[in-house]
Amino acid sequence: MSEQIRGEWPLYEVFVRGKRGLNHVHVGSLHASDDALALRHARDVYTRRNEGVSIWVVRSTDITASSPSEKDPLFAPSGDKVYRHPTFYEIPDNVPHM
Amino acid sequence: MSSAVADHELEAHFDATIEHADRIEPRDWMPDGYRKSLVRQIAQHAHSEIIGMQPEGNWIGRAPSLRRKAILLAKVQDEAGHGLYLYSAAETLGVSRDELTEMLISGKQKYSSIFNYPTLSYTDVGTIGWLVDGAAICNQVPLCRTSFGPYGRAMIRICKEESFHQRQGFELLMTMMRGTDEQRAMVQESVNRFWWPALMMFGPPDEDSTNTEQSMTWGIKTHTNDELRQRFVDMSVPQAKALGVTFPDPELVWNEERGQHDFGQPDWDEFWAVVKGDGPCNAQRIVHRKRAWDEGAWVREAALAFANDSSRKGESA
Numbered sequence: 449m450s451e452q453i454r455g456e457w458p459l460y461e462v463f464v465r466g467k468r469g470l471n472h473v474h475v476g477s478l479h480a481s482d483d484a485l486a487l488r489h490a491r492d493v494y495t496r497r498n499e500g501v502s503i504w505v506v507r508s509t510d511i512t513a514s515s516p517s518e519k520d521p522l523f524a525p526s527g528d529k530v531y532r533h534p535t536f537y538e539i540p541d542n543v544p545h546m
Numbered sequence: 547m548s549s550a551v552a553d554h555e556l557e558a559h560f561d562a563t564i565e566h567a568d569r570i571e572p573r574d575w576m577p578d579g580y581r582k583s584l585v586r587q588i589a590q591h592a593h594s595e596i597i598g599m600q601p602e603g604n605w606i607g608r609a610p611s612l613r614r615k616a617i618l619l620a621k622v623q624d625e626a627g628h629g630l631y632l633y634s635a636a637e638t639l640g641v642s643r644d645e646l647t648e649m650l651i652s653g654k655q656k657y658s659s660i661f662n663y664p665t666l667s668y669t670d671v672g673t674i675g676w677l678v679d680g681a682a683i684c685n686q687v688p689l690c691r692t693s694f695g696p697y698g699r700a701m702i703r704i705c706k707e708e709s710f711h712q713r714q715g716f717e718l719l720m721t722m723m724r725g726t727d728e729q730r731a732m733v734q735e736s737v738n739r740f741w742w743p744a745l746m747m748f749g750p751p752d753e754d755s756t757n758t759e760q761s762m763t764w765g766i767k768t769h770t771n772d773e774l775r776q777r778f779v780d781m782s783v784p785q786a787k788a789l790g791v792t793f794p795d796p797e798l799v800w801n802e803e804r805g806q807h808d809f810g811q812p813d814w815d816e817f818w819a820v821v822k823g824d825g826p827c828n829a830q831r832i833v834h835r836k837r838a839w840d841e842g843a844w845v846r847e848a849a850l851a852f853a854n855d856s857s858r859k860g861e862s863a
């Protein structure tokens with residue numbers, strides 16, 4: 449079994465820009481033998497109906513992710529900074545355009 | 547000792563996520579049973595898409611016009627795509643693609659029993675689009691809100707594409723119904739063959755469905771087999787009327803009181819026989835899949851060897 453897994457094509461994560469002006473968004477993953485083929489496979493698997501104008505593919509092993517179990521410590525710095533949100537500030541109703 | 551406490555906390559966190567109808571993501575802690583259930587269900591679903599290419603692929607070379615051929619090619623290609631979305635969702639649970647393929651070929655994992663029935667005429671392409679993809683839509687729409695994130699997201703992509711599948715099938719049958727008496731008879735004959743197997747796609751009756759209750763507690767499934775089957779029957783009856791065909795069920799009748807149709811039960815002995823491997827095409831489907839896998843081995847190996855060629859790597863650096 450391990451022999452087989454070693455022969456498996458690497459896993460890539462696929463990001464698609466739906467149209468100009470939007471961010472690339474993660475749409476799923478696929479296997480490919482190299483970067484160029486990953487792009488071609490991504491086109492066939494994830495954009496058969498004009499779902500995108502641009503594709504990024506990234507080897508899954510090259511992604512560094514925050515761990516969900518460390519969720520609290522990592523995001524804690526923003527948790528106590530309510531003053532970063534506009535609703536923190538009270539402005540009287542008679543002040544327009546704010 | 548302390549890890550037991552931590553496990554308990556993780557489980558409480560998992561339960562709370564499910565209770566709030568929030569999504570579980572791949573790197574979250576989850577109970578072993580939840581993971582196993584998901585791998586089984588998503589893999590079975592992926593295998594169904596992949597094996598499901600065969601009965602229709604059978605007619606690509608014999609489609610009656612270039613228009614119909616292009617449509618059928620696109621439809622079968624979509625089913626390949628559906629299989630790939632679902633395999634990648636299953637892989638986020640820690641199972642490899644090769645293992646999944648191996649479990650399909652060795653029969654350790656199942657696929658939908660419907661694809662073990664043959665396509666005897668081109669008409670069946672229309673009937674499959676209408677009834678089989680129609681039943682699949684009934685099953686899949688609620689799964690867009692399933693509790694495991696990657697599975698739900700794959701289902702959303704799939705559901706967007708299924709509507710084309712059902713409509714092209716219905717349109718194909720409508721075209722034949724406007725044709726000769728012989729063509730109309732072909733449509734009715736095809737519908738007669740696929741009606742009961744389509745009802746079986748929702749799985750055994752609730753009282754015999756061992757996995758349903760736990761799957762619903764975990765938010766993997768949101769409706770029971772019988773609920774979805776009822777919904778499918780109620781949706782299909784007016785469509786059949788519009789098409790001008792009947793379903794081969796003498797018990798099928800509108801029940802005013804329930805506001806739903808009463809209908810007969812499929813032959814569940816036949817269902818279990820097909821699930822256990824004795825359907826008309828079980829052996830053929832797996833032999834075909836295995837041949838495609840074996841004959842593609844040299845391509846997979848050659849592509850990897852090419853990618854790993856160090857002299858080429860130096861070039862691109």
Ligand SMILES: [Fe+2]
Nearest residue numbers: 595624625628
């Ligand atoms: Fe599909």
Ligand SMILES: [Fe+2]
Nearest residue numbers: 625679708711
């Ligand atoms: Fe489909």
